[in-house]
């Protein structure tokens with residue numbers, strides 16, 4: 265498609281998004297992001313209804329999250345499970361607010377995820393799958409999961425190598441409390457749009473291949489890919505979930521290295 269080949273990243277905005285401090289700010293930002301989702305979907309000949317927006321609230325406090333809720337957010341993504349669990353506890357009164365954990369998990373924290381999350385997007389080991397399943401069985405809960413894949417080839421990024429995913433997925437039916445929904449990735453953080461796009465294409469191709477060989481009961485429809493700086497490209501390549509933080513909440517004061525392994529960003533935002 266001619267137009268999609270020229271879609272650029274907006275990583276130059278990284279760190280510059282204005283802070284959302286009123287419900288109106290959140291409403292406006294959500295409208296703007298949804299517009300961008302609509303435009304990218306139509307450009308790719310897709311129905312925007314098939315792209316779920318997952319607002320990412322990491323680093324933002326309870327007051328800001330309550331504003332986001334008032335503006336209509338009913339599901340939030342958090343990178344770190346302890347931070348997410350703390351917020352869930354503090355906002356238990358918002359009964360219909362759901363939490364999606366989107367960052368790497370250590371087995372010793374599986375218990376926390378099993379207690380409150382409705383979705384976990386960073387599954388990357390059988391040990392974590394087992395620990396989650398065990399705790400979920402105890403809690404009588406189930407959990408939607410995405411398998412995280414390292415599509416950028418960066419050693420510092422979490423996720424399975426693409427060639428490991430098929431054998432991994434074949435083990436998952438054993439964990440009956442996990443509902444496997446699809447794949448998740450973080451693309452290369454780069455202003456070179458074509459290199460970013462290659463990460464998304466890799467994830468889609470992998471999903472398409474896996475769908476043929478996947479065991480019964482393993483759903484592999486979903487592709488969680490794209491964030492504030494690159495979600496339009498991800499949508500053009502088939503994203504069904506985009507994880508958007510800064511473009512809704514504003515720039516974060518905590519450096520990204522706190523959430524992503526050091527060295528995983530190849531470029532610094534303009535200072």
Ligand SMILES: *Cc1c(COP(=O)(O)O)cnc(C)c1O
Nearest residue numbers: 320343366491492507508509510
């Ligand atoms: C923070 C985060 C995002 C959102 O990034 P933004 O640049 O704020 O849109 C997406 N995915 C993961 C895994 C994250 O940790």
